[in-house]
Amino acid sequence: MTTTAPPPTGKRTVRKNHPGAAPRTRRPGRLRRISLPYLLLLPALVLELLVHLIPMVIGIVVSFKELTQFHLRDWGNAPWSGLDNYSLTVDFDAPVGEALLSSFLTTCLFTFFSVGLCWLIGTAAAIFMQETFRGRGILRTIFLVPYALPVYAAVITWAFMFQRDNGLVNHVIHDQLGLTDSPPFWLIGDNAFVTLLVVSVWKGWPFAFLVMMAGLQNIPREIYEAAALDGAGVWQQIRRITLPSLRPVNQVLILVLFLWTFNDFNTPFVLFGKSAPASADLISIHIYQSSFQTWNFGTGSAMSVLLLLFLLVVTGLYLLFTSRGRSATDA
Amino acid sequence: MAPPKSFLVSRLVFLTLLTGFVLLPVYVMISSSLKPLQDVSGKFQWIPSGLTVQPYFDIWKTVPLGDYFMNSLIVAGSATVFSVVIAIFAAYAVSRYSFRGKRVFTVTVLSTQMFPGILFLLPLFLIYVNIGNATGIALFGSRAGLILTYLTFSLPFSIWMLIGYFDSVPRDLDEAAKVDGCGPLGALFRVIVPAAIPGIVAVAVYAFMTAWGEVLFASVMTNDATRTLAVGLQGYSTQNDVYWNQVMAASLVVSLPVVGGFLLLQRYLVTGLTAGAVK
Numbered sequence: 330m331t332t333t334a335p336p337p338t339g340k341r342t343v344r345k346n347h348p349g350a351a352p353r354t355r356r357p358g359r360l361r362r363i364s365l366p367y368l369l370l371l372p373a374l375v376l377e378l379l380v381h382l383i384p385m386v387i388g389i390v391v392s393f394k395e396l397t398q399f400h401l402r403d404w405g406n407a408p409w410s411g412l413d414n415y416s417l418t419v420d421f422d423a424p425v426g427e428a429l430l431s432s433f434l435t436t437c438l439f440t441f442f443s444v445g446l447c448w449l450i451g452t453a454a455a456i457f458m459q460e461t462f463r464g465r466g467i468l469r470t471i472f473l474v475p476y477a478l479p480v481y482a483a484v485i486t487w488a489f490m491f492q493r494d495n496g497l498v499n500h501v502i503h504d505q506l507g508l509t510d511s512p513p514f515w516l517i518g519d520n521a522f523v524t525l526l527v528v529s530v531w532k533g534w535p536f537a538f539l540v541m542m543a544g545l546q547n548i549p550r551e552i553y554e555a556a557a558l559d560g561a562g563v564w565q566q567i568r569r570i571t572l573p574s575l576r577p578v579n580q581v582l583i584l585v586l587f588l589w590t591f592n593d594f595n596t597p598f599v600l601f602g603k604s605a606p607a608s609a610d611l612i613s614i615h616i617y618q619s620s621f622q623t624w625n626f627g628t629g630s631a632m633s634v635l636l637l638l639f640l641l642v643v644t645g646l647y648l649l650f651t652s653r654g655r656s657a658t659d660a
Numbered sequence: 661m662a663p664p665k666s667f668l669v670s671r672l673v674f675l676t677l678l679t680g681f682v683l684l685p686v687y688v689m690i691s692s693s694l695k696p697l698q699d700v701s702g703k704f705q706w707i708p709s710g711l712t713v714q715p716y717f718d719i720w721k722t723v724p725l726g727d728y729f730m731n732s733l734i735v736a737g738s739a740t741v742f743s744v745v746i747a748i749f750a751a752y753a754v755s756r757y758s759f760r761g762k763r764v765f766t767v768t769v770l771s772t773q774m775f776p777g778i779l780f781l782l783p784l785f786l787i788y789v790n791i792g793n794a795t796g797i798a799l800f801g802s803r804a805g806l807i808l809t810y811l812t813f814s815l816p817f818s819i820w821m822l823i824g825y826f827d828s829v830p831r832d833l834d835e836a837a838k839v840d841g842c843g844p845l846g847a848l849f850r851v852i853v854p855a856a857i858p859g860i861v862a863v864a865v866y867a868f869m870t871a872w873g874e875v876l877f878a879s880v881m882t883n884d885a886t887r888t889l890a891v892g893l894q895g896y897s898t899q900n901d902v903y904w905n906q907v908m909a910a911s912l913v914v915s916l917p918v919v920g921g922f923l924l925l926q927r928y929l930v931t932g933l934t935a936g937a938v939k
Contacts, residue, residue, distance in 0.1 A: 365753075365757070365844055366753040366754075366757035366759040366762075367753075367759065369749040369750060369752055369753035370749070370750050370753050370754075370765060372746045372749065372750075373746050373747070373749070373750040373769065373815060373819065374765070376746065376808070376811065376812050376815065377768070377769055377772060377812060377815065377816075379787070379808070379812075380780070380784060380808065380809055380812040381772040381775060381780060381812060382768075382772070383783075383787065384779075384780035384783035384784045384787060385775065385779060385780055385783070387783035387786060387787065388779050388780060388782065388783045391782070391783065391786075401786075401789075404786050450678065453674060454674070454675070454678060457670075457671045457674055457675060458675075460663070468675060468679065469926075470923055470926065471679060471682055471683065472678070472679075472682060473922065473923065473926055474682060474683075474686060474919065474923075475682055476922075477869065477915075477918055477919045477922035477923065478915050478918070478919060479869075479872055479873040479889070479890070479914060479915055479918055480873045480875060480890075481873065481875055481889070481890050481893055481911075482689075482893070482911035482912075482914055482915045483685060483911075483915075485893060485907055485911055486685040486688055486689045486908065486911055487685060489688065489692065489904055489907065489908065490684075490685065490688055494703075495700060495701055495702060495703060495704055495904070496704060497684075497688055497704045499704075500703060500704035504703065531681065531682070531685070539929070562664060563663045563664060563667045564664075564666070564667065585773075588773065588774045591776075592774075592775075592776040592777065592778075594776075594777060594778060594875070594876045595873070595874075595875040595876065598875055598876065598879075599875060612776075613776055613777070613778045616776075616778045617778055617781075617876070620778075620781075620782055621880070626782055629778075629782065630782065630783075633776065633778055633779040634779075636776055636778075636779070637775060637776065637779055640774050640776070641774075644774060
């Protein structure tokens with residue numbers, strides 16, 4: 330749906346069925362014409378295989394092995410453990426499974442709020458900035474700053490702002506506004522969830538804004554003019570024209586935001602370090618810790634595979650429902 | 661017809677609040693980077709009592725920031741160049757040719773976007789170690805390994821965006837070039853690439869930002885000599901103290917290349933997204 334196939338190039342695409350019909354003797358022959366696209370794809374294909382697909386297969390294999398630091402150099406010979414890693418991982422009464430389940434639920438909750446807020450702010454900002462007004466260009470530049478800043482620089486700054494004793498946040502809510510009896514902790518305990526959410530939304534909404542702005546440019550002006558002639562006010566135009574026109578863009582945007590947020594490692598890692606507080610223990614950090622802190626790569630891989638399965642199922646269902654919804658509205 | 665007052669007021673309030681939210685960390689970064697250490701260690705001050713540029717000199721001595729900077733520049737720069745060139749070839753093939761397996765290719769490449777990085781971190785580490793043992797090519801801990809990894813991170817998005825962009829270049833143009841005697845690659849480089857410059861710039865900016873900001877693989881796959889900024893910035897905290905003024909100064913310095921480049925080229929990014937991603 331996002332990769333619309335290029336329009337058929339007329340008769341030339343059916344040349345295979347008419348070997349004698351094409352009088353294009355200048356070209357060096359059919360073999361090269363057919364293999365050229367494959368040659369062009371080869372570098373991309375090899376790299377994707379090497380860095381994504383082969384490691385994924387190895388990850389799946391490792392999830393059935395008992396891989397600890399002793400077998401790291403010679404991981405192929407690590408003993409098979411069957412489904413042990415999986416049964417350990419999904420045993421929600423035992424510590425490993427219990428921690429994984431809680432981390433998974435935290436991630437779901439976090440993703441829901443983060444994606445929702447990013448989408449809401451990004452869409453509102455794009456709609457408000459659809460019409461030209463004085464300072465619009467400068468404002469757009471400012472709004473893209475969080476997107477452009479390297480994650481670690483931005484998140485370290487937020488970590489400084491959320492420090493208990495010398496941070497800006499506690500200075501405002503405790504010293505200046507007097508809202509709390511004692512300055513709260515933001516990077517440990519239950520508040521860490523809120524902290525992570527604030528930072529994640531700050532970093533993530535400009536992408537929604539960017540995509541929405543691009544989407545808005547594709548709505549023809551005439552529709553608005555026609556609606557204005559019919560007496561529709563600005564708010565009505567937004568509700569009846571802008572929002573419905575953005576639906577196809579929305580569907581892609583929300584999926585991308587979901588995948589990025591659910592897999593986000595950088596934000597919690599820079600904010601909290603290698604072990605996040607339980608309230609903000611996102612799944613990617615949890616798996617990292619299970620693999621690299623305890624050196625139990627088998628269980629870590631099993632968790633990764635389960636995560637991938639979950640993402641595949643959610644994405645599949647999402648695509649199914651959104652495309653069905655779209656064909657229903659088109660009909 | 662002028663928009664009603666309710667719209668203008670909502671717009672003013674919303675955009676003002678949002679600007680404050682966006683700029684708050686930027687203000688903290690800049691103002692704190694100009695404070696002496698005792699000021700950033702004590703209560704936060706909105707208006708610095710004394711200004712000093714000393715942190716900007718100290719950051720290079722506390723940690724070897726210059727080396728990290730160089731590493732990041734080499735890694736991100738090379739990853740960008742390779743990724744863009746490879747994406748151009750792949751997108752050209754998909755946009756201009758019909759061939760068996762085209763759909764499988766685009767779907768596979770796109771779906772690698774959804775893999776959690778953590779899933780292939782360990783296997784990739786194992787592969788790099790094994791390649792190193794077998795061939796003597798040091799990928800683990802080297803810049804080459806990191807370049808290889810990073811260039812594939814931006815590749816799917818780059819290919820995806822460039823397909824859309826190339827599709828919007830009229831076919832008549834490259835057909836005409838072929839009639840004039842250009843081969844397929846000649847048509848690509850003389851006609852399509854020049855016409856798609858905004859899209860290519862957008863893709864390059866994206867690739868550079870991805871590599872410049874990556875944390876997970878940088879923290880596992882580098883050693884003392886190849887450490888990038890993503891890992892190096894953590895060096896300003898010691899057992900006893902965090903040099904927050906230096907952290908902020910260093911954050912500002914490492915942000916300048918990407919933010920500057922991005923803001924200069926943002927117009928291309930928006931155009932690129934319009935033509936590519938949003939279809």
